[in-house]
């Protein structure tokens with residue numbers, strides 16, 4: 347085991363427990379599972395493994411706490427979120443360490459994730475006090491139309507492993523702001539950061555039962571038992587499109603409100619008039635942030651044929667200069683992938699693309715290191731329709747194809763069932779706006795390799811999901827409208 351006394355938030359005292367009704371408890375069946383450090387393949391600690399009994403206990407707690415929590419003042423909920431924000435920033439180093447240990451990204455990236463997550467807590471602290479309604483005179487003046495906002499009710503929040511703090515924070519913050527109670531089911535690879543976040547929320551004044559936490563290795567059984575229960579009113583899910591589809595079908599049974607942040611297959615378009623150096627900078631960010639394990643990672647590089655060689659050479663140059671290593675080591679640019687399955691998937695995808703005729707410029711082979719490392723890799727001449735252009739790579743691999751006209755670039759960009767984000771590099775304002783309008787995605791990075799901001803509506807279209815996290819509309823996902831017709835005749 348990793349040096350236990352060193353780990354923040356008691357992650358040194360296995361087994362870590364479930365949070366139900368304000369108490370940290372073992373799983374009813376006594377089961378636990380191991381959390382592994384992907385940089386060393388060594389166990390970090392053991393965590394209680396929730397089953398369906400625990401799930402229903404957690405929903406009991408969330409349902410019991412709902413009406414009292416909904417009746418709290420927006421100012422009170424705002425202060426809880428603001429205090430959590432302050433505590434996260436005070437303890438940035440502890441949170442970053444936990445994120446790096448269980449997920450693998452470098453400490454610098456983990457610190458950036460803490461700031462990003464805290465941004466959502468601050469944003470929704472500010473939104474909580476702005477929940478409002480409307481008042482109008484009915485068309486025939488015989489009534490007044492009052493529209494008020496109320497919390498949706500108990501929510502199930504399911505999060506992935508790639509941003510162990512930010513993904514839960516992006517859901518918990520608007521739910522708290524709106525007055526909803528919650529059951530959070532984190533990814534089994536990264537439960538420790540969620541446990542630490544729950545600890546801080548409690549310290550900041552979140553009452554018992556408002557947030558319940560269920561790490562589990564049986565996500566389907568746990569979520570199904572919750573979704574069958576009529577007391578649950580909403581599911582907010584971030585993860586793969588395959589699982590999202592399954593949950594949408596299950597959600598239809600009790601007609602649950604749903605927010606789905608699903609997979610992506612982002613095109614990264616570089617037009618002939620682009621600033622190539624800036625495009626390469628953007629490509630490094632869009633491709634390698636989070637070791638490529640991001641739903642908003644650039645997945646398909648589409649580069650104008652006239653500048654493709656220059657772009658490729660510069661990108662290869664930059665990628666060759668990066669250091670692979672444990673996220674805790676100073677000087678590490680790229681940590682390991684999350685687990686063996688993911689690393690082998692990426693390696694297989696690259697091997698298959700090369701076998702299909704693509705050219706390898708750098709990377710492409712699994713290094714002889716103990717963790718799940720894969721090097722930054724650049725492929726060109728990627729054949730049309732190759733699997734690497736259809737599936738999320740979720741690794742540090744840039745697959746480049748070329749185009750000759752804007753229309754061709756748009757056709758290639760839109761030839762996917764996904765529609766989360768697209769990146770576009772051009773110096774021509776008219777082209778930038780025209781192409782941004784025609785790209786089928788919820789977000790566009792225009793001359794910028796990164797999108798996402800607490801004040802912006804994050805989310806996708808097509809098979810990338812529905813609903814938005816953040817921005818002015820983010821809180822709406824957790825609010826209902828109630829219309830009261832008042833007779834004045």
Ligand code: NAD
Pocket residue numbers: 504505506507508531532533534565566567569584585586587589590592593606607608609610640641642738766805806810811
């Ligand atoms: P995943 O779908 O396998 O798992 C996501 C979560 O769902 C985990 O907590 C997992 O335990 C749970 N889960 C798995 N099967 C389930 C089931 N049958 N019922 C209920 N829950 C279940 O995805 P992942 O591999 O953890 O994450 C990667 C995926 O997440 C990628 O597709 C990525 O694009 C997507 N993602 C999307 C966004 C976004 O905002 N759009 C953000 C981050 C990640």
